[in-house]
Amino acid sequence: MLTFAIKRIMQSVVVLFVMSLIVFSMVNLIGDPVDMLVNPESLPEEIDRVRQDFGLDQPVHIQYWKFLAGAMSGDLGNSFIFGRPALTLIIERFPATLELATSALIIAIIVGLPLGIYAGLNPDGWGARIIMGGSVLGISIPTFWLGLMMIIVFSVLLGWLPVSGRGETANFLGIESSIFTLDGLRHLIMPAFNLALFKISVVIRLARAGVEEVMALDFIKFARARGLSSQRIVRSHLLPNILIPIITVLAIEFGTLIAFATVTESVFAWPGLGKLVIDAIVNLDRPIVVAYLLFVVTLFLVLNLIVDIIYAALDPRVRLQGDDL
């Protein structure tokens, strides 16, 4: 178990290194950032000075080496636009995105899981058909368009909810979040549901497929033949067996939620990471893009690691591998 974890951490470090190389070299292909930084009418000496200031005159491999050395100590360069450390900007914006993604994930589980299990247990009923039809719609509906439609209906026509932005935040148990104020919640509810909708459909499908697969297995039939009641079979035989794969997938899906937050944040002007990076891409703000990518890569690697460990801890076939009696 420990060797397993160490092995996975070592693999992750290698991947992180490779990704830093890829990210750095790719981002260096974007047009010359100096054009963005100086006035087009400036003197050539002025341009050279800026180039030197930002270390852009040195060969690429030296730039990479400096970048890597900096990255090790948490310095990913200053934003060209804001003139502040890129990593600081990212860390400032991250809580807003984290709040959005976590709310969306919780909504997806609370809504999706019961619906999916219901549809799996009663596959031929009308309820299941409506649920599954809804999930196809949920997967097909473009997130950003739905966001716009929500704004038209709930903000413009009905005037119930604010159009954009993040509301007041409050501090509770050391966590600064907008879910602790009414205003914050009013701002959060639309973006969170918007981001969650796709995942609700994913959870419904996963849960239903899991139920159908497990219900067909021999041990369920044997449990029925042993005289166990249906409730007991669902609770202690079906659920644990479908939850392990679902939990694993959800941890990965959390990463995609962070990625998809870029879209929702753009629609609702939510001041998170996604908004920051879209602006940076448009403005060729190289350090922000690099810092964002490395931040996200690290986040994903950590998530993957957690998934593997959760999986190993939950499933006795993995946990007790090799200690056969």
Added chain:
Amino acid sequence: MINWAKLLEINGLDVSFSSGQETIYAVRDVSITLNPGEVLGIVGESGAGKSTIGNAIINLIEPPGKIINGEILFQDQNLRSLNDQEMLNIRGHKIGMIFQDPQTSLNPLMTIGAQLLETINTTKKLFGKEAREKAIDLLQSVGIEQPEARMKAYPHQFSGGMRQRVVIALALAGDPDLIIADEPTTALDVSTQAQILDLIKAICRKRKLGVIIITHDIGVISNIAHRVAVMFNGAVVETGDVKKILSSPDHEYTKSLIAAVPSGKVKVERFTSIDYIEGGAKTQKRIDVKEHWLGEKLVDTKSEIAISVEDLNKEFVLKKAMFKRNRSNLHAVKDVSFSIKTGETFGLVGESGSGKSTVARLIAGLLRIDKGTVKLFDIDVTNNFKGMEVTAAQRSLQMIFQDPFSSLNARMSVEDIVAEPIRFYKTASSNRQVKQIVRDLLDHVGLGTNAMIKYPHEFSGGQRQRISIARALASRPKILICDEPTSALDVSVQAHILNLLKDLQDELNLTMLFISHDLPVIHQMCDRVAVMRQGSICEIATTNDLFNAPNHTYSKHLIKLMPA
């Protein structure tokens, strides 16, 4: 305990499966009875409806299956009149069930203790310490050592036979009066099989249980059952005392079923009077091999030894690791040597995992040989795929595989499958001749020419094996390796395929390497036999010597376990 005259009585049971407009009767007008303390065997081939009866009794037929007619009287109570809640009080409480595959019958995420306890809680309404004691008792009674420690173990920590014991303990948890065992030993090795059957017998005697054993295996029936019901195509064709039915059956189907069972005692030239099942199989239009393309020899070999294998070794990597101590390899074949004379049938017998199929694949060049040599007609073909001579030697060896469902390419027509080697190596002069040869080969193996335009999924298992044989013949082989060619088939179909293989060998003077776990089949087919265990050969002897006077202890053990 009340003494019921009849524990179970089924009268006129009909079960149908309907899909769309089609309705198929899986069980037709079946009536059987069972007394307490009696073991009733229900025997039949696949699709006979025998499992459906077991499921019907405890009302667990998978939709779209439905009981149409009949009554099921259990302890004078009609089970069909019970509602769902009342049925729950029968399942597990009064009737226990044992399924075929112990690998999948247990919840992998729960300890066996937890599974036992939940069953005891539900069926006996015992909790806490009492329930625990009962669980430990049960494990003890099915022969699991250190039951207290084993309560905390998960199913994957048990071997197949041990798991089946746990399954039996679970079935007994509610102290049922009737046990229905559906192919309880089919997924197990021969030696484990015997132990499980002994256990079921002992439990039945001790607890005065009625037991219904559902199986395709007449050996199991003769071992354990007092009475037997023979099923064919959904109906019971014959019921009665086991000894009587096995020695002098009345019904034609029973006769041909018993005739098709290979014997470990008497060797026969061909299986006779087995035509009932295939509905009087079409008389095959056999070709005269001497004048046919099939009989033309590519190169005439004078060699007397067809296959010679020396010090064959093969290891599989089970676990890769950076450090040597963490690696683990499976030594699948260890120093195997033998030689097979031209025209001989050589048997390779052993339990699953003994390495016999690996030997076949090494000889056929499908796996890389780690160490040792393989010669075909004195030509060294060890890990060698170059040169005309080697290719010709390798093509003179063809294989028949175990699984008829995966051994044919599902996306090719039968004609293309059989014609492929002829077309690829251009061994026929024209496309018309190719078609004619394919037609002749299909006729020769007993399929008829209409088979050409069909696809593999339109055929049954036995017919597919015939297609495989025709495909092998299209390479004009001199050596045929048969890797468990009939173990996926029903016994009557097996007899037909074995007959066909024997006929072909006579006509074409084929050398055969015949691999099987089934001793009686080996007995019927082979001239000489090698017994394999854990990758090595224990003993090589003529069939006669092996079956009458085995030398090695392991051979003796196997022969002893062989059903009478």
Added chain:
Amino acid sequence: MKKIQATPMIKENNRKFTNVILKNLSQPATLVSGILLLLIAFCAIFAPLIAPTNPYDLAVVSIMDGRLAPGETMFDGTVAWLGTDGAGRDVLSAIIYGLRTSLTVAVCSALIALTIGLLVGMTAAFFGGRVDAFLMRIVDIQLSFPAILVALVLLALLGKGIDKVIIALAIVQWAIYARTVRASAIVERRKEYIEAANCLGLSSFRIIWKHLLPNSISPLIVLATLQTAHSISIEATLSFLGVGVPITEPSLGSLIANGFDYILSGAYWITFFPGIMLLATVAAINIFGDHLRVLLNPRISK
């Protein structure tokens, strides 16, 4: 005594691809989604013939027609059934042309990704060992990042343009095809008909081409359908974020982005109708793909 003919309990379905499709067209959901798909494809291919006006012909488009509500008549007398946008373009025509761009991008990128994935997946499955481990590690890394993120970064590097969007989407998708092909080819490769083909002494090329490929392909057909829907969505999202197709050849996504500026002023139709079209297209493909999956999966199929 009369002999009873043994009838097989369950008649196996003829699982040939075309037969499966034909037989199951009778199901309403498949039929409706199939017809809708054909209609959409027809509109996209013959856009210039079907659209009432050419929305990108500057000689025709007039700013005086700007933001007409659905059903109003334009300056030149044609009725704008779905209204006009801020620049006076007929929304219906723009949708038909936009559909064309969206589908071109999705289908082209799917074909490129499918080809790369097929090559990589087959290579990995057939050669196994280190080749397999290396290729699959790349696939794993690629797949651990969400498609939208990778596409976003790629387009930031490549710049705007239909060809660039196609390249970015192909790069994003090839890995999923490769993994699927490999998985199904590895299952097939272990089957005995491949061993039999080896026994017959056939060449590797023939074994891959005639035996392995035809048997590994059906999960790919399903995947390609669902991926096409997915890439239409991604392209729309990218164009909405302003890094997708250029405004001179707008796709459905850019049309919706175009209407973003007007939603607060109540001109809902500029975003609403292109969105409905996008939803209908993606949903139709998804429903069709879902049915294909059920039908082609021997485990689920009865």
